[in-house]
Amino acid sequence: MTDNLEKKLEELCKEKGMRVTEQRRIILKILSDSPDHPNAEELHRRVVRLAPSISIATVYRTMNTLESYGLIERHIFADGRARYEAGGSEHHDHLVNVETDEIIEFRCDEIEELQKKIADEHGFDIVGHRFEIYVRAKKRR
Numbered sequence: 809m810t811d812n813l814e815k816k817l818e819e820l821c822k823e824k825g826m827r828v829t830e831q832r833r834i835i836l837k838i839l840s841d842s843p844d845h846p847n848a849e850e851l852h853r854r855v856v857r858l859a860p861s862i863s864i865a866t867v868y869r870t871m872n873t874l875e876s877y878g879l880i881e882r883h884i885f886a887d888g889r890a891r892y893e894a895g896g897s898e899h900h901d902h903l904v905n906v907e908t909d910e911i912i913e914f915r916c917d918e919i920e921e922l923q924k925k926i927a928d929e930h931g932f933d934i935v936g937h938r939f940e941i942y943v944r945a946k947k948r949r
């Protein structure tokens with residue numbers, strides 16, 4: 809895990825008068841070591857390898873807490889299931905492989921600019937956006 813994220817967790821917990829529980833630390837670390845945007849069940853499978861006593865309910869609860877602290881991001885892609893990634897990375901968008909469930913991150917300045925332009929034309933400032941492209945492997949002909 810980036811020391812940054814761990815430090816942020818400590819600061820935020822202190823601010824809110826909460827303890828940095830070992831569970832929160834472990835779950836955040838495993839998520840930040842997971843580049844694949846796992847869902848809660850998958851994350852739980854990884855967590856119990858390190859800490860067998862952490863339940864799936866704890867994972868769900870912790871994800872809600874960490875999300876409310878702004879330390880992680882929740883994504884709901886087309887299948888409707890929440891998947892997570894650690895926060896703090898630069899803004900990016902996602903390709904979702906509908907055949908394999910693989911998530912590929914990308915960043916495209918042209919798309920960012922285009923969105924600004926569209927919001928602008930409608931008289932708005934952008935406060936955030938989500939952009940997903942659903943893909944499958946090209947068929948060989």
Ligand SMILES: [Zn+2]
Nearest residue numbers: 893900902913
């Ligand atoms: Zn991502």
